[in-house]
Amino acid sequence: MSKFRFRLQKILELRERLEKESATKLAQARTQADLAERARAEIADARDKGVAEAGKAAGAPVTAGELQRIARMIEQFDQHLQVAEEAAGEADARVGGLVVEFEQAFTRRQVMDRLRQRHLATWREGEERLDRSTMDALALQRHTHKKKDGDAA
Numbered sequence: 155m156s157k158f159r160f161r162l163q164k165i166l167e168l169r170e171r172l173e174k175e176s177a178t179k180l181a182q183a184r185t186q187a188d189l190a191e192r193a194r195a196e197i198a199d200a201r202d203k204g205v206a207e208a209g210k211a212a213g214a215p216v217t218a219g220e221l222q223r224i225a226r227m228i229e230q231f232d233q234h235l236q237v238a239e240e241a242a243g244e245a246d247a248r249v250g251g252l253v254v255e256f257e258q259a260f261t262r263r264q265v266m267d268r269l270r271q272r273h274l275a276t277w278r279e280g281e282e283r284l285d286r287s288t289m290d291a292l293a294l295q296r297h298t299h300k301k302k303d304g305d306a307a
Contacts, residue, residue, distance in 0.1 A: 158277050160270045169263040176259040180252040187245035194238035201231035 160166065208224040 156281070158274055160273055162266060162269065166263070166266040166270055169259070169266050173256070173259040173263045176252070176256040180249070180256045183245065183249045183252050187242065187249045190238070190242040190245040194235065194242045197231060197235045197238045201228065201235055204228050204231055 204224070204227050208221075208228065
């Protein structure tokens with residue numbers, strides 16, 4: 155019985171490696187996107203707290219300098235929030251692109267894996283056919299040998 159050998163094994167291994175690399179990149183990008191979203195949420199929360207503080211100050215007598223400070227603080231939060239939203243958007247877009255890349259790598263590997271399974275099934279059928287024909291030939295040889303021995307006696 156010969157050993158099964160898939161002619162495209164190196165390509166299958168390459169596709170498996172590319173799929174794993176793509177999955178790793180996707181996981182890293184998702185982690186970065188989560189971090190960017192958390193940073194955006196923290197900045198938004200801080201900005202909301204600043205606005206709430208300004209609202210409280212509006213009811214009490216406040217100096218013009220204090221109002222300007224609060225206004226600058228809110229403006230800075232708005233700028234940081236915009237930067238954080240852009241970073242989160244870019245991270246999400248990168249994740250989207252890597253999802254597509256991973257799905258393609260997964261599909262390519264699956265195609266090669268199915269082809270390997272078909273080749274293996276065909277090889278097994280051939281091996282079984284060869285075994286049956288060998289066993290049939292052996293049985294026929296024994297039968298004819300017994301018949302000759304029976305005729306000679």
